[in-house]
Amino acid sequence: MRKWLLIALFLLVIGATLYYFVQKQHTKNRKYLTLYGNVDVRQVDLGFRVYGRVSSMPFEEGDFVPKDAFMGQIDKQPYLDKVFEAQANIEAIKRQLANAQLILKRREETVGSGAISDEDYQDALSSRDVYMANLKLAKATLGVALTDLKNTEVYCPTDGTILTRIREPGTVVNIAEPIYTLSVISPVWVRAFVAEPDLGRVYPGMSAEIHTDTKGGTVYKGHVGFISPIAEFTPKTVETTQLRTDLVYRLRIYADNPDQGLRQGMPVTVTLSLSPPPSLPSNEETK
Numbered sequence: 001m002r003k004w005l006l007i008a009l010f011l012l013v014i015g016a017t018l019y020y021f022v023q024k025q026h027t028k029n030r031k032y033l034t035l036y037g038n039v040d041v042r043q044v045d046l047g048f049r050v051y052g053r054v055s056s057m058p059f060e061e062g063d064f065v066p067k068d069a070f071m072g073q074i075d076k077q078p079y080l081d082k083v084f085e086a087q088a089n090i091e092a093i094k095r096q097l098a099n100a101q102l103i104l105k106r107r108e109e110t111v112g113s114g115a116i117s118d119e120d121y122q123d124a125l126s127s128r129d130v131y132m133a134n135l136k137l138a139k140a141t142l143g144v145a146l147t148d149l150k151n152t153e154v155y156c157p158t159d160g161t162i163l164t165r166i167r168e169p170g171t172v173v174n175i176a177e178p179i180y181t182l183s184v185i186s187p188v189w190v191r192a193f194v195a196e197p198d199l200g201r202v203y204p205g206m207s208a209e210i211h212t213d214t215k216g217g218t219v220y221k222g223h224v225g226f227i228s229p230i231a232e233f234t235p236k237t238v239e240t241t242q243l244r245t246d247l248v249y250r251l252r253i254y255a256d257n258p259d260q261g262l263r264q265g266m267p268v269t270v271t272l273s274l275s276p277p278p279s280l281p282s283n284e285e286t287k
Helices: 002-029 077-113 118-150 196-201
Strands: 032-039 043-047 052-056 070-074 153-155 160-165 178-184 189-195 207-212 220-233 247-255 267-273
Touching (some): 189 267
Antiparallel strands (some): 043 178, 189 247, 207 267
């Protein structure tokens, strides 16, 4: 019995060794690497930098919005009033400053003759300086009021699609409270993961093909744009042929010819052509 156990163990070791070398050779000779991932979900919450009552929201859920398009506005009147108040304050301080400068000029002409005391001259000088400082403060206050007035409107930061219309006209919103959620549509990239043994065969700029689950669907051309330097465990949302406990590295594969067929969050299959990376110039060539 012991003899047969030793023979079985020996055959098992031989079989495992052969399987290892066959798999290693197969991996080495592969021309393509298949990865699984999802089109990355990227979204922007849009809101105002000031508080107030929403007066206009022209877009609905599902609408495409081009970059710099007007997306919403809150009631401008309170902020217009602040601008008018700041402008009026500047005019008042300018008049006070002009009068203070006139008084200072008169006292400068008479302080040497003894008609007024040096203390009166210093008071006039100090008064002029105070009004000059007040004018700077008033101009800064006007700048803040104008900025707040500008921030009563919100514009689209990039091309995108409205995912959620969170508020409606008439709602009073706080600072930075979102009124829309925008799905960013450009650029389009896929978040995929490569196993640690294959990491050395992947490089930035590597060509790729992106396949959706749609039968007969478009095959999108792409390239590897980012390789994470940090290892992580395979996310549960990613299906791979390896164990989920394997260490993987995150990749970002950019789609070169995206269209409406690539929607955010959809699962895709990425095929990388395992061609050697472009050779770098040798030391002799760079001399």
